[in-house]
Amino acid sequence: MDRERCVGAGMCVLAEATVFDQDEGDGTVLLLDPTPAVERRAGVREAAAVCPSGAVTLLDG
Amino acid sequence: MHHTTTMPTGRPTGCPFDPPAELAALRDEQPLRPLLYPDGHVGWLATGHAAIRAVLADPRFSSRPELAHFPLPREGFDGEMPPVPPGMFINADAPEHTRYRGLLTGRFTVRRMRLLSARVEEVTVEHLDAMERRGPSTDLVTAFAQPIPALMICELLGAPYADRDFFLEHTATFNDHEATAERQAESMAAFGGFLHDLVLAKRARPTDDLLSDLTETDLTDEELANVAFLLLGAGLDTTANMIALGTLALFTNPDQIALLRADPDRAVEELLRYLSIAHTGVRVALADVELDGHLIKAGQTVTISLEAGNRDPAKFPDPDRLDLSRHAAGHLSFGHGIHQCLGQQLARVEMRVALPALFERFPTLRPTVAPRDVPLRSDVDILGVQRLPVTWDVP
Numbered sequence: 001m002d003r004e005r006c007v008g009a010g011m012c013v014l015a016e017a018t019v020f021d022q023d024e025g026d027g028t029v030l031l032l033d034p035t036p037a038v039e040r041r042a043g044v045r046e047a048a049a050v051c052p053s054g055a056v057t058l059l060d061g
Numbered sequence: 062m063h064h065t066t067t068m069p070t071g072r073p074t075g076c077p078f079d080p081p082a083e084l085a086a087l088r089d090e091q092p093l094r095p096l097l098y099p100d101g102h103v104g105w106l107a108t109g110h111a112a113i114r115a116v117l118a119d120p121r122f123s124s125r126p127e128l129a130h131f132p133l134p135r136e137g138f139d140g141e142m143p144p145v146p147p148g149m150f151i152n153a154d155a156p157e158h159t160r161y162r163g164l165l166t167g168r169f170t171v172r173r174m175r176l177l178s179a180r181v182e183e184v185t186v187e188h189l190d191a192m193e194r195r196g197p198s199t200d201l202v203t204a205f206a207q208p209i210p211a212l213m214i215c216e217l218l219g220a221p222y223a224d225r226d227f228f229l230e231h232t233a234t235f236n237d238h239e240a241t242a243e244r245q246a247e248s249m250a251a252f253g254g255f256l257h258d259l260v261l262a263k264r265a266r267p268t269d270d271l272l273s274d275l276t277e278t279d280l281t282d283e284e285l286a287n288v289a290f291l292l293l294g295a296g297l298d299t300t301a302n303m304i305a306l307g308t309l310a311l312f313t314n315p316d317q318i319a320l321l322r323a324d325p326d327r328a329v330e331e332l333l334r335y336l337s338i339a340h341t342g343v344r345v346a347l348a349d350v351e352l353d354g355h356l357i358k359a360g361q362t363v364t365i366s367l368e369a370g371n372r373d374p375a376k377f378p379d380p381d382r383l384d385l386s387r388h389a390a391g392h393l394s395f396g397h398g399i400h401q402c403l404g405q406q407l408a409r410v411e412m413r414v415a416l417p418a419l420f421e422r423f424p425t426l427r428p429t430v431a432p433r434d435v436p437l438r439s440d441v442d443i444l445g446v447q448r449l450p451v452t453w454d455v456p
């Protein structure tokens with residue numbers, strides 16, 4: 001998660017709201033769950049794919 | 062040497078939602094290709110989904126219009142763009158862009174915009190009630206599509222709603238390629254003066270709104286007025302055209318209306334993809350960039366055809382079909398990269414509330430002219446309809 005790159009578009013929250021959230025103050029990405037359950041993986045993969053600024057990276061996809 | 066084309070224009074008759082046919086052919090042949098600009102510049106045209114994403118995500122491409130060449134000639138435009146005023150961050154690069162965007166993103170989060178749903182619902186109901194009272198026919202653009210987003214963005218900023226007609230008139234002029242440069246400059250000046258006064262008013266007497274809060278940052282009055290100008294300009298015409306053109310698309314695909322009701326979130330994404338109202342953008346290479354086996358030289362303009370990318374069969378199967386049950390995530394209708402639309406969560410809330418409510422209130426809603434005769438705004442930056450005359454049965 002790279003909060004410096006993040007532009008706060010909110011695409012990750014739309015893709016998987018149980019894993020990603022946005023900071024109330026500056027709108028940048030917050031990781032709610034660093035090790036999402038298997039059934040969340042598709043949403044997390046989508047979040048990484050659609051992120052406009054390349055701020056979301058998957059480890060061991 | 063590649064064969065160099067000029068920018069295709071002209072939408073297929075009878076199919077107003079489809080991009081120019083030649084554009085699709087160019088994309089399928091070569092998703093990134095040389096393009097001859099009207100001023101003689103030889104630059105590039107990106108039409109493939111992957112190529113577009115690559116350019117928009119790459120910081121070596123600039124959004125500054127004074128560096129750019131434009132793919133279509135503009136009336137009364139002598140080819141020189143003035144430098145962008147401070148605060149117009151849609152046309153600025155990092156790090157200037159970063160500073161402005163950083164002050165705003167916290168105000169446009171998914172959660173904050175969803176909290177506005179209840180207010181969007183109220184405003185929608187007010188306008189549906191007014192339509193019903195005056196019914197049983199109206200112009201959907203002025204009765205419904207324009208006022209809802211106008212009211213929301215004006216409330217968010219703290220601009221008086223009484224000035225809505227003023228805003229609508231002036232944003233329409235900017236987005237109208239056929240307007241003379243003189244009329245555009247007049248509109249620009251009137252709009253700018255109004256917003257400058259508004260900023261001074263908020264500084265003197267802050268109220269509970271975005272613009273007042275921004276007066277507490279280190280932005281100057283000029284920057285504040287320009288940020289307000291950008292938000293209003295980008296927030297009025299866009300969503301209004303999505304609502305009106307989206308309704309027209311549903312008229313011509315009536316089997317899809319049930320899907321809109323069943324899953325409005327999914328339906329709205331697909332309407333965004335299919336209609337691609339912000340159809341074209343430009344970027345300028347600041348350095349030599351190798352992409353897709355081509356060398357884009359520093360100084361060359363790349364025209365970005367968001368509408369061609371959204372119909373790329375490599376990304377979306379059967380792309381020319383409107384299918385509201387499709388998972389359209391990854392569409393380019395809000396752009397990509399650091400400039401991806403700041404107001405997209407607001408726009409989503411407005412569309413997912415307004416569109417289903419319209420068909421729920423008036424199940425017999427239909428156009429009073431054949432869909433192919435609805436006057437389109439096609440030769441402009443934002444696609445849409447000029448008017449959408451509709452009627453419905455009174456029970």
Ligand code: HEM
Nearest residue numbers: 150151295296299300303339394395396400402403404408
């Ligand atoms: C369906 C409606 C909308 C569409 C299709 C749309 C489309 C776009 C697109 C394609 C961009 C990227 C431009 C670029 O890369 O040069 C953009 C940027 C922007 N949009 Fe929207 N937009 C919509 C609604 C809104 C609303 C409601 C607002 C106002 C709150 C808004 C404010 C902005 C701003 C401020 C930017 C510049 C962001 C930046 O440079 O960081 N838009 N929009």
